[in-house]
Amino acid sequence: MNAPTKSSSLPPTAQDRAYTSIKEAVINLDYRAGESLRAQEIAARLGLSRTPVREALGRLQQxxxxxxxxxxxxxxxxxxxxxxxxxxNLREVLEVSAAVEAMTFLDEAGIEKLAGFLKSARRELQRGQLAKTRALNSDFRLALASASRNTLLSQILLTINDRVRWLGSMQIQSRPGRVQESLEENEEILEALKSRDAALVKNAVLNHVRRARESVMTNVAPFL
Known part of the structure; x- marks a missing residue:
């Protein structure tokens, strides 16, 4: 009989908790651009000492x-x-590459997994839950990157995803209709993946990223 093994997943540290809480608050616009983040106030709200909060703020600065x-x-x-x-510009290069690479590996189960994110997003959209719809669109994008089996590519896309989500939160306020458009574009990407046509996949991804850029530059960037 094998000896029991210790779980590799450790509970989050106080710094991890502070980091996640502050980051999500920034991304969801609970804290606005230019707003000060006072370690003492955040620590009191989270029930933590100031040290892990300062450390978390240092990570977010990096x-x-x-x-x-x-x-x-x-x-x-x-x-x-x-x-x-x-x-x-980075998204265009990386997301096209991820989608085309993923196409070669996706089997029926993989396609169904991706479709599940979009079906859930469609339900949330019908309920008027724009933030949840946006989050599921993001989950679809990251799952597609993971399906590429390119670990480095997936890690880079995950790294920039916080900025993508932050811009998405501002779009919900400035142009809420963009959430539905983004979902429809992701549905087009899924159909292209089903076709196994690399050119269609590339065009669908480029259409999505370029329309997102146009919307952000028109409706968000001028107000930053």
């Missing part, structure tokens, strides 16, 4: 979601228009 201000501590950082364009 990731570019907040910046350090000598007078105010940490402040939510806005993206510049160049950074937004750079982000979408």
């Amino acid at each position: 990731e570019g979601l907040v910046r350090h201000d000598s007078g105010w501590g940490y402040v939510v950082r806005a993206m510049t228009q160049k950074e937004i364009n750079d982000l979408f």
Whole structure:
């Protein structure tokens, strides 16, 4: 009989809890661009000491979601228009590559898994739950990247996903109809994947990313 093994999944540390809480609050616009993040207030709200909160803010600074201000501590950082364009340029290259690579590996079960995200998103949209619809669109995108079996590519897309989600939250407020458009574009990507036609997949992904760029640059970027 084998000896019992210790679980490799460790409970989140206080710093992890603070990091996740602050990051999600920034992405969901509970904290706005330019708003100060006071470690003492956040620590009190989370029931933590200030040390893990400061450490979490330092991590978020490294990731570019907040910046350090000598007078105010940490402040939510806005993206510049160049950074937004750079982000979408990167998405075009990486998401096309991920989708085309995934197409070669996806079997019927893999297609059904991807379809499940979009079916759930469609239900949430019909209920008027735009934030949940947006989140499921994001889950579809990351699951498609994972299906490429390209670990490095998936990791890079996961890294930039926080910025994509942040822009998506602002789009819900500035142009809520974009959520439905994004879902429809993802449904077109899924149909292209079913066809096993690399050119169709590439065009569907490019159409999605380019329409997202146009909407962000028109409805979000001018107000940052």
